[in-house]
Each structure stands twice: as C-alpha cells, then as structure tokens.
Amino acid sequence: MDGVVDHLADERNKAQFDVEEMKIVWAGSRHVFELSDRIARLVASDPVFRKDNRATLSRKDLFKNTLRKAAHAWKRIIELRLSEEEASKLRFYVDEAAFTDLHWGMFVPAIKGQATEEQQQKWLPLAYKMQIIGCYAQTELGHGSNVQGLETTATFDPQTDEFDIHSPTLTSSKWWPGGLGKVSTHAVVYARLITDGQEHGVHGFIVQLRSLDDHLPLPGITIGDIGMKFGNGAYNTMDNGVTRNGKCVRSNVPRQLIYGTMVFVRQTIVSDASCALSRAVCIATRYSAVRRQFGSQNGGVETQVIDYKTQQNRLFPLLAAAYAFRFVGEWLKWLYTDVTQRLQANDFSTLPEAHACTAGLKSLTTTFTADAIEECRKLCGGHGYLCSSGLPELFAVYVPACTYEGDNVVLLLQVARFLMKTVSQLGSEKKPVGTTAYMGRVEHLMQCRCSVQKAEDWLNPNTILEAFEARTARMSVAVAQKLAQFANPEEGFLELSPNLVEASVAHCQLIVVSKFIEKLQQDIPGKGVKELLGMLCNIYALNILHKHLGDFLSTGSITPKQGSLANDQLRSLYSQVRPNAIALVDAFNYTDHYLGSVLGRYDGNVYPKLYEEAWKDPLNDSVVPDGYHEYIRPLLKNQLRNARL
Ligand SMILES: CCCCCCCC/C=C\C/C=C/C(=O)SCCNC(=O)CCNC(=O)[C@H](O)C(C)(C)COP(=O)(O)OP(=O)(O)OC[C@H]1O[C@@H](n2cnc3c(N)ncnc32)[C@H](O)[C@@H]1OP(=O)(O)O
Ligand SMILES: Cc1cc2nc3c(=O)[nH]c(=O)nc-3n(C[C@H](O)[C@H](O)[C@H](O)COP(=O)(O)OP(=O)(O)OC[C@H]3O[C@@H](n4cnc5c(N)ncnc54)[C@H](O)[C@@H]3O)c2cc1C
Numbered sequence: 001m002d003g004v005v006d007h008l009a010d011e012r013n014k015a016q017f018d019v020e021e022m023k024i025v026w027a028g029s030r031h032v033f034e035l036s037d038r039i040a041r042l043v044a045s046d047p048v049f050r051k052d053n054r055a056t057l058s059r060k061d062l063f064k065n066t067l068r069k070a071a072h073a074w075k076r077i078i079e080l081r082l083s084e085e086e087a088s089k090l091r092f093y094v095d096e097a098a099f100t101d102l103h104w105g106m107f108v109p110a111i112k113g114q115a116t117e118e119q120q121q122k123w124l125p126l127a128y129k130m131q132i133i134g135c136y137a138q139t140e141l142g143h144g145s146n147v148q149g150l151e152t153t154a155t156f157d158p159q160t161d162e163f164d165i166h167s168p169t170l171t172s173s174k175w176w177p178g179g180l181g182k183v184s185t186h187a188v189v190y191a192r193l194i195t196d197g198q199e200h201g202v203h204g205f206i207v208q209l210r211s212l213d214d215h216l217p218l219p220g221i222t223i224g225d226i227g228m229k230f231g232n233g234a235y236n237t238m239d240n241g242v243t244r245n246g247k248c249v250r251s252n253v254p255r256q257l258i259y260g261t262m263v264f265v266r267q268t269i270v271s272d273a274s275c276a277l278s279r280a281v282c283i284a285t286r287y288s289a290v291r292r293q294f295g296s297q298n299g300g301v302e303t304q305v306i307d308y309k310t311q312q313n314r315l316f317p318l319l320a321a322a323y324a325f326r327f328v329g330e331w332l333k334w335l336y337t338d339v340t341q342r343l344q345a346n347d348f349s350t351l352p353e354a355h356a357c358t359a360g361l362k363s364l365t366t367t368f369t370a371d372a373i374e375e376c377r378k379l380c381g382g383h384g385y386l387c388s389s390g391l392p393e394l395f396a397v398y399v400p401a402c403t404y405e406g407d408n409v410v411l412l413l414q415v416a417r418f419l420m421k422t423v424s425q426l427g428s429e430k431k432p433v434g435t436t437a438y439m440g441r442v443e444h445l446m447q448c449r450c451s452v453q454k455a456e457d458w459l460n461p462n463t464i465l466e467a468f469e470a471r472t473a474r475m476s477v478a479v480a481q482k483l484a485q486f487a488n489p490e491e492g493f494l495e496l497s498p499n500l501v502e503a504s505v506a507h508c509q510l511i512v513v514s515k516f517i518e519k520l521q522q523d524i525p526g527k528g529v530k531e532l533l534g535m536l537c538n539i540y541a542l543n544i545l546h547k548h549l550g551d552f553l554s555t556g557s558i559t560p561k562q563g564s565l566a567n568d569q570l571r572s573l574y575s576q577v578r579p580n581a582i583a584l585v586d587a588f589n590y591t592d593h594y595l596g597s598v599l600g601r602y603d604g605n606v607y608p609k610l611y612e613e614a615w616k617d618p619l620n621d622s623v624v625p626d627g628y629h630e631y632i633r634p635l636l637k638n639q640l641r642n643a644r645l
Contacts, residue, residue, distance in 0.1 A: 007604030015583030021526025022587035044593030099179030107134030135179035142171025180241025181225035231396025271329035273365035283600030284376035317543035356418035390597030416500035474555035
C-alpha cells in the first residue's frame with residue numbers, strides 16, 4: 001500500500017484481534033498461507049492472467065483467451081518447477097473455469113481411484129505431463145441424476161479384446177462433460193457393461209476421443225459444444241461437450257468404487273464454497289464500510305451502510321458462514337482421506353457415512369453460497385449489478401454448483417436414506433457412530449428441554465448443540481414414524497420426500513455447527529482470534545436457529561421465548577463483530593486481482609475506480625454510437641416531421 005491512500009485504514013485500526021494469525025487459521029496452516037500468498041501475487045502480476053475484459057469478449061474470443069491462459073499457466077508451472085500443490089493454487093488464482101479443472105479435478109482422480117495398477121501406469125504419466133487431456137463423461141442428454149439409467153453401452157468383444165462403446169439413441173449422447181466439447185483428447189466414459197449378452201451395470205472406461213496429431217475426432221465419434229450458458233463470460237470459458245460414440249479401448253472398475261470420483265469432487269466443492277462465499281462477503285463488507293447513505297446531521301458525514309442493523313443482520317451471518325464452511329471443509333477433507341485409506345485396506349464400513357456427508361454438505365454449502373452471492377449483490381445496492389463489482393460473474397459461475405456433481409435435492413434425498421436407515425437401526429446392536437452418534441442419545445433428545453433463560457445463555461456451545469441435536473433427532477424420528485405407516489416404503493419415501501429433505505438439511509446444519517464448535521476446542525494462537533471465531537460460530541448457529549425457527553418450535557426443541565432471546569443475542573453479537581468486520585475479510589488475504597471487484601478493492605478507493613472502469617467499456621469507444629445514422633437519426637427526423645404536422 002506504499003504511496004496509496006487507504007480509505008479503510010480507520011476500519012482496520014478498529015480490529016480487536018491479530019489479523020496475521022487469523023490469516024493462518026483461514027489458510028489452514030502457515031505453510032499453506034505462505035504458498036497461497038506467493039502464488040496469488042505471481043498470478044496477479046502476470047498480464048496474461050488479466051480478467052477484467054471477460055464480460056465484453058465474444059464467446060470465441062473468450063474461449064481462445066482461456067486456452068491461452070491455460071497454456072501460459074502450464075508454461076509457468078514447468079518453468080518454475082512448481083509442485084502439484086503450487087500448480088493447483090496457480091490454477092485456482094487464475095480464476096477461470098477451464099478444461100484443466102476437469103482434467104486435474106476429475107479425469108486424473110477417476111483414473112487414480114478406479115483404474116487398475118496397470119491402467120494407472122499407462123495413463124497417469126501421460127495425463128500428468130498433459131500429453132493427453134481428459135474429461136469426465138458421465139451425464140447424458142436423457143439422464144444425469146439417475147446414473148443407473150444411463151443408456152450408453154460398452155460391449156466386450158472377446159475376438160478383438162476390445163470394448164465397443166455405443167450411444168444407441170439421441171438421449172444417450174454424452175451431454176455436459178466439461179472440456180469434452182473442444183479440447184479433451186480422452187475421457188472417462190460411463191457406460192453399461194455388457195459381456196456375453198449380459199448386463200453388469202454402469203462402469204467407467206478410458207476412451208480416446210480425438211487424434212493426438214490433428215485433434216480431429218476419431219472415426220465414429222461426433223463431438224461439439226452444447227452452446228452458450230447462463231451469464232455473459234462466466235462459465236462460457238468452458239467447453240461443455242456432446243458426443244456420440246463408436247468404438248473404443250479398455251475396462252477397469254472395482255464395483256464399489258464406481259462412484260468414488262463423485263465423493264472426491266463433492267468434498268472439494270465444500271471447500272470451494274467457502275472460497276466463493278468469502279469472496280462475495282469480502283466485496284460486500286468492504287463496500288458497506290465505504291458506502292454512506294442518510295444520517296447526516298448539520299452537514300456532517302453520513303452513516304456507513306455497514307452500521308445499519310439490517311445490513312449487519314444480512315451480511316454478518318454470511319461472513320460467519322464463510323468461516324463455518326471453511327472449517328467443515330477441512331474436516332470433510334480429513335474424513336475423505338480416512339475413508340480412502342480404509343477402502344485401500346478393503347474396509348468399506350465408513351463409505352455410507354462419507355457418501356452422506358459429502359452429498360449433504362455439498363448440497364447445503366452450495367445452496368447457501370449461491371443465495372449468499374446474490375444477497376451480497378443486493379447488499380451493494382445498484383453498483384452490485386455492475387459487472388465491475390465482480391458479483392454478477394461470480395454468481396453466474398457459481399450457481400451451477402447447485403446442479404453439477406449431483407442436483408442438490410437429489411443429494412439431500414441420499415442423506416435422508418442414510419438418516420432413515422440410522423433411525424431404523426436404533427435399539428439394535430448397531431450403534432450410530434460419527435456424525436450420527438447423537439442419535440445414540442435419542443431417548444434423551446426426544447424429551448430434553450432447552451435450559452436458556454436469558455440471551456447470554458445462548459453463548460454456551462453445549463446449549464446450542466443440544467438444541468440442534470434435539471431438532472434433528474425429532475424431525476428424523478417423526479418422518480420415520482410416518483414412513484412406517486406406508487405398506488410400500490418406496491412409495492412412502494416419494495410421498496414424504498419434502499419432510500425427508502428438511503430433516504436432511506437439519507442434520508447437515510448440525511454437522512456444520514458441531515465442526516465449528518470442535519474447531520474452537522483446538523489450540524488457536526493469536527490475540528483475540530479464538531474470541532472472534534467464537535462470535536462467528538454463535539452467529540452462524542443462532543442465525544440458522546432464527547431462520548428455521550419453525551423447525552425448532554414445532555419439534556418443541558425450544559420455546560418461543562427462547563427463540564426471541566436467541567435473536568436478542570444475535571443483535572449483541574453483531575455489535576461485537578462490527579469493529580472487526582473489515583479485518584475479518586482481510587484475513588482471507590485475497591489480492592485485488594483475485595477479487596476482481598472495484599467495490600471490494602483493498603484500499604476502498606471505490607468511486608474514482610468505478611468511474612475509470614465505466615469509461616473502459618467498448619460502448620464508450622466513440623461519443624456517438626455505432627447505429628446512430630441508421631437508427632437514431634431517422635427516428636429523430638421522423639419525430640420532427642410528425643411534430644410539424
Ligand atoms: C480439486 C479440483 C476439483 C475440481 C472440481 C471441478 C468442478 C468442475 C465443475 C463441474 C464438474 C461437474 C461434473 C459433474 O457434474 S459429473 C456428473 C455428476 N453426476 C452426479 O453427481 C449424478 C448424481 N447421481 C448419483 O450420484 C447417483 O446415481 C444417486 C446417488 C443419486 C442415485 O443412486 P441410487 O438411486 O440410490 O442408486 P444406486 O444404485 O446408484 O446406489 C445404490 C447404493 O449406493 C449408494 N451410493 C450412491 N452414491 C454413492 C457414492 N457416491 N458413494 C458411495 N455410495 C453411494 C447409495 O446410497 C445406495 O446405498 P444403499 O442404500 O446402502 O444401498
Ligand atoms: C456447469 C455444468 C457442468 C457439468 N459438468 C459435467 C461434467 O463434467 N461431466 C458430467 O458427466 N456431467 C456434468 N454436468 C451434468 C450434471 O452432473 C447434471 O446436470 C446433474 O447431475 C443433474 O442432473 P440432471 O441434469 O439429470 O438433472 P435432473 O435429474 O433432470 O433434474 C431436474 C429436476 O428434477 C429433480 N429430480 C430429479 N430426480 C429427482 C428425484 N429422484 N426426486 C426428486 N426430485 C428429483 C431435480 O431436483 C431437479 O429439480 C454438468 C452440469 C453443469 C450445469
């Protein structure tokens with residue numbers, strides 16, 4: 001900030017905690033912080049990675065520019081001999097949806113997780129050196145959610161020792177896979193395995209799509225892009241593809257791990273939610289401190305909009321959620337690593353829980369984040385609607401996360417199946433463990449009474465936890481009892497699916513709250529850091545309680561009076577967080593390049609930069625617009641004539 005006026009300096013001076021230590025907590029470790037900081041600056045200082053022109057480029061120019069960036073990123077990775085961790089951070093800070101996301105994020109993990117040793121030895125070195133580029137081709141035009149309903153077939157021909165991959169219908173065309181449309185040379189294709197005329201369910205196959213010499217599709221394969229997607233710029237940097245296949249390569253697949261790549265990616269999506277959410281919150285918080293409206297007396301300064309309680313009531317729960325998702329993401333990563341190690345030892349016991357947690361938390365965090373980005377746009381008033389605020393593009397790029405890698409409702413129904421199974425086993429030998437361990441105390445949770453008598457009582461983590469556990473246990477048991485009344489359980493499941501989804505949401509919210517509370521039990525150094533995190537944890541929990549008051553009241557988990565006291569406590573917490581708000585978003589350590597927002601600039605110098613940015617629009621290249629002579633002038637002349645008549 002040398003030589004630059006910091007318009008947010010007063011705000012930064014108000015902070016009551018050690019921001020540098022908070023940065024380490026946010027990053028996860030000092031090592032990750034230092035690495036991220038170094039790579040973020042490297043990307044920000046490289047002109048090839050500029051992204052301020054995305055909204056105005058045509059689809060073709062946008063796409064070519066993405067290819068250029070991806071090639072440049074790879075060049076820098078090789079030149080600088082970056083490690084896998086550094087390379088993945090570099091792609092993260094380049095911040096542009098591209099085929100590389102699918103190559104590194106799904107193709108490589110699918111081979112690592114599902115291919116045999118021999119197949120891995122053949123394909124992984126090629127993929128690691130980007131001598132082949134891969135994608136994940138599961139979804140078809142006719143089926144996405146229902147994976148068992150995929151139509152593409154893979155028929156083994158013993159004579160040639162090959163699999164014939166065939167899309168027999170229009171609806172069996174692979175439709176959506178990122179990178180497939182224009183770039184990928186290979187794909188992991190999901191298809192129904194047929195041997196000796198017998199079907200064996202859906203399996204993954206590594207398929208070569210394009211020639212490595214001239215990039216033309218191999219014989220029998222038709223490929224293209226599926227067309228423009230939501231938002232200008234945004235996800236249109238990605239080629240999402242359609243193929244219809246002819247022939248191809250080899251098999252792999254240990255049966256239980258077919259869905260493993262989805263578990264892996266859902267886990268990464270939870271961490272990613274905290275990134276997208278924190279980014280939107282950082283923009284809205286900084287701008288809310290800069291923006292002033294009303295409240296001036298005797299010509300004095302007006303009120304910063306961040307000081308309005310309504311602004312705090314909308315913004316601070318989002319800030320708290322960014323931290324909450326960060327910590328639950330850390331925990332989920334641990335859970336995923338643990339289940340992977342167990343699977344390698346043929347221990348499948350924790351797979352259902354890992355599936356339920358990744359599916360449920362993916363759903364919860366992406367739904368919340370997509371809504372929150374839109375809320376941040378509104379929190380920035382009119383200027384939030386400008387592309388230069390960074391928020392429209394962030395929303396357009398982020399919102400499909402509610403759909404890809406499993407539609408969020410479909411995923412919650414998976415959690416519901418897991419919950420109902422857990423409830424049905426209560427009282428049996430099989431004791432609930434892990435995230436459902438609280439169900440083991442179901443008798444207590446069904447009748448316990450919340451002890452809160454005054455607002456401060458809501459600051460006790462055990463009180464919060466018990467209220468959340470009682471709410472979830474009671475909702476789950478109630479829907480399980482209703483299900484038991486149906487002669488056909490599947491029919492009951494369909495009929496009661498809205499209730500089941502609500503119970504799943506409650507269960508997932510409980511996981512997030514409990515993991516935040518567990519985080520606070522760790523040793524966290526730095527003046528005031530733990531105190532601030534404690535406030536955010538309480539805001540996250542009490543805001544959910546407030547928003548879902550109906551659940552807590554209808555299950556009798558709390559009384560109306562206790563609900564009202566929770567709200568009083570929330571207001572008090574907002575006042576305590578207020579002086580720390582700017583420092584709490586500074587702790588995300590985002591560069592202005594990564595934020596990509598005039599409103600969220602670190603120095604708060606919003607107005608001159610907004611003005612400057614507006615003049616850069618191509619429409620302002622000429623004072624009189626193209627089209628004046630064809631369309632405006634004749635109109636004006638006609639009006640003149642009409643007026644004379
Ligand atoms: C590091 C960088 C990361 C980069 C990330 C880049 C992101 C880029 C952006 C976009 C990429 C997007 C990619 C995609 O979208 S890929 C396509 C994703 N598709 C889906 O997610 C489809 C969703 N559908 C399903 O997952 C399933 O089919 C289903 C679970 C909804 C339906 O299953 P069901 O009807 O129950 O039947 P099954 O026979 O299929 O299941 C039986 C049994 O298996 C359990 N189970 C299901 N899924 C899993 C799983 N993933 N893991 C473990 N177990 C699973 C299921 O619960 C049943 O169990 P049971 O009740 O005990 O029998
Ligand atoms: C940007 C983007 C990138 C993608 N990238 C890839 C990729 O790389 N590779 C790939 O293979 N796929 C990819 N996909 C596809 C994606 O995985 C699917 O679109 C997703 O899984 C949802 O499936 P669907 O489209 O079949 O939705 P549908 O299942 O058709 O959903 C339509 C509606 O029906 C509801 N619904 C469906 N089933 C049920 C049920 N059982 N009970 C209640 N409601 C139900 C859903 O909630 C939703 O409201 C991508 C999609 C997008 C948007």
